[in-house]
Amino acid sequence: MLLAIDAGNTNVVFALVEARRIVARWRIATDPRRTADEYAVWLSQLLQLEGFDRSQVHGVIVATVVPRALHNLQVLASKYFATEAVIAGSPAAPWGFSIDVAEPQSLGADRAVNTIAAHALHRGDLIVIDFGTATTFDVSDFSGAYKGGIIAPGINLSLDALVTAAAKLPRIAIEAPATTSVIGRDTISQMHIGIFWGYIAMIEGLVTRLKAEIGRPSKVIATGGLATLFEKQTNVFDHIEPDLTIQGLAMMWENTHIAA
Numbered sequence: 001m002l003l004a005i006d007a008g009n010t011n012v013v014f015a016l017v018e019a020r021r022i023v024a025r026w027r028i029a030t031d032p033r034r035t036a037d038e039y040a041v042w043l044s045q046l047l048q049l050e051g052f053d054r055s056q057v058h059g060v061i062v063a064t065v066v067p068r069a070l071h072n073l074q075v076l077a078s079k080y081f082a083t084e085a086v087i088a089g090s091p092a093a094p095w096g097f098s099i100d101v102a103e104p105q106s107l108g109a110d111r112a113v114n115t116i117a118a119h120a121l122h123r124g125d126l127i128v129i130d131f132g133t134a135t136t137f138d139v140s141d142f143s144g145a146y147k148g149g150i151i152a153p154g155i156n157l158s159l160d161a162l163v164t165a166a167a168k169l170p171r172i173a174i175e176a177p178a179t180t181s182v183i184g185r186d187t188i189s190q191m192h193i194g195i196f197w198g199y200i201a202m203i204e205g206l207v208t209r210l211k212a213e214i215g216r217p218s219k220v221i222a223t224g225g226l227a228t229l230f231e232k233q234t235n236v237f238d239h240i241e242p243d244l245t246i247q248g249l250a251m252m253w254e255n256t257h258i259a260a
Contacts (some may be wrong), residue, residue, distance in 0.1 A: 003057045003081065004249040005073055007064035008110060009133040012073075014043060015246045016052065020254075022243055024050045032068035036075035044080075057081045061253045063088040063109040063245065086256060088113055088249060093256045098145035107146065110245050111138050117248030118221050119144040122239060125216050127207060129237075130244070131224030133157065137206060139214065150206060155199050155226060162191075174226070176233055200234050207236050 001023070006013040008030060015025040026046050028034075044054060060077035062085050064070050070087070077085035086093050088109050095112050097119075110130065115138060118128045128138040134157070137150040153161070155174055163171050169191065177192040184190030211218050222230075222237045223244035231240055241247070 001052075001056050001058065002250060002253055003060045003077075004246050004253070005060065005062045005064075005085075006110060006113075006245045006249065007062065007066050007069045007073065009065060012069065013246065015243070016047075016050075016057070017246065017250045017253075020247065020250050022246055024052065025243075025246070030066055030069060032066060032072075034069075034072060036072045036079055039072065039076045040080040043076075054081060057083075059083055059253060059257075060085040061088060061093070061249045062086070063113050063249055065108045065110055086253065088252055093252050096255065097140075098143070100145050101148050108136075111136055111149070112146070113248035113252065114138060114223060114244050115140050115144070115146050115248075116251055117241070117244045120251055121241065121247070122219055122221060125214055125218040126221055127210055127214075127218050128221045128223065128244070129203065129207075129227070131155070131222070131226035131230075135203075135224075137210060139210060139218075141214075142216075150210075152202065152206075155195065158199070159195055162195075174229070176229070196233075200230055203230065204234060204236050 002017040004015045004017050010030055011027040012030050013025060013027045016023045047054060060081055060083055062073050074085045077083055089095055089112060099107055114128050114130055118126050119140060124142050126140050130136045133154050135152045135154050139147045139149050141147055159174060163169050172188060172191050177196055182193050182197055184193045207220055219238040220236055221239050221241055223241045227240050231237060
């Protein structure tokens with residue numbers, strides 16, 4: 001089996017993949033100081049709870065947007081899984097598509113992997129929205145070339161900034177308001193409306209502008225943990241792919257080993 005690791009700014013996701021099927025997944029808070037030994041103790045216990053053993057893992061692939069976390073993940077692969085980790089975007093596992101932007105090297109690994117998976121699963125011009133620490137909008141054309149995108153604060157960051165800066169505002173859960181009304185009658189309901197419906201308005205507005213600029217029919221693919229939160233409240237998404245990054249890593253692994 002393949003161990004695919006997606007190291008993001010907030011969480012590191014570990015997934016066991018067999019024939020592109022995700023058979024188990026776990027996440028842990030991102031901490032660049034966490035050692036390979038700490039990862040191994042935590043992961044070994046979770047593997048056992050799910051009925052797996054470390055010896056069943058024959059390959060490791062990593063995508064990370066946290067450079068300081070990479071070394072310990074590489075040590076984890078070599079020390080505890082007896083294999084060298086394949087790093088997404090490295091010479092051993094190149095992206096394999098055109099990056100048509102001013103600074104190609106600045107494209108985040110997660111966004112590149114999402115582009116690979118999205119085009120393997122869906123044809124045509126695509127807009128991939130990833131709801132993570134930041135909410136990113138990535139545009140790729142029908143050939144699979146990456147054309148650019150948008151980076152916006154994630155909804156949790158927006159809420160944190162609001163609560164931190166306004167002393168009298170309480171922390172609230174991120175959830176759909178009880179009604180579709182956008183006239184709040186108390187502080188809590190007004191915050192829910194501002195955060196939730198304000199975020200949907202941003203998504204819909206940016207997608208409308210992106211589609212107008214692309215000038216061709218485009219599919220909107222949503223991924224990330226919060227994608228399902230908005231799914232029932234807007235018709236802007238054509239497809240929800242919760243595991244797009246992990247799927248992309250599994251595809252990269254296959255392509256790397258077929259090429260080898």
